[in-house]
Amino acid sequence: MPKASRKSKNISNTQLNESDLPRSEQPTIIERRNKFAAYDNYGKLIILGYDRRIIQDYANDRIRKS
Numbered sequence: 001m002p003k004a005s006r007k008s009k010n011i012s013n014t015q016l017n018e019s020d021l022p023r024s025e026q027p028t029i030i031e032r033r034n035k036f037a038a039y040d041n042y043g044k045l046i047i048l049g050y051d052r053r054i055i056q057d058y059a060n061d062r063i064r065k066s
Contacts, residue, residue, distance in 0.1 A: 021060055021063060021064060024041075025041070025063060026060070026063070027039060027040055027041075027046055027056070027059035027060065027062075027063055028040075029052065029055060029056055029059070031052070034050060035048060035049065035050060036048070036049060036050070036051070036052045036055045037055075038055050038056065038058070038059035040059075040062075040063060046058070046059045046062050046063075047059055047062075
């Protein structure tokens with residue numbers, strides 16, 4: 001009996017963009033050692049911290065409000 005083809009299974013690990021902001025308006029996240037910094041489009045620091053998800057969510061909300 002032949003084995004089933006595994007071509008139909010999608011096992012790739014794709015990262016989806018969870019933000020609803022357009023790509024041109026998204027903040028820039030930079031990692032330095034164990035800290036993350038979020039900057040807006042003008043280069044102004046929005047937030048600095050240790051947890052990337054918290055930094056990204058806060059920066060997205062901040063840009064969305066302005």
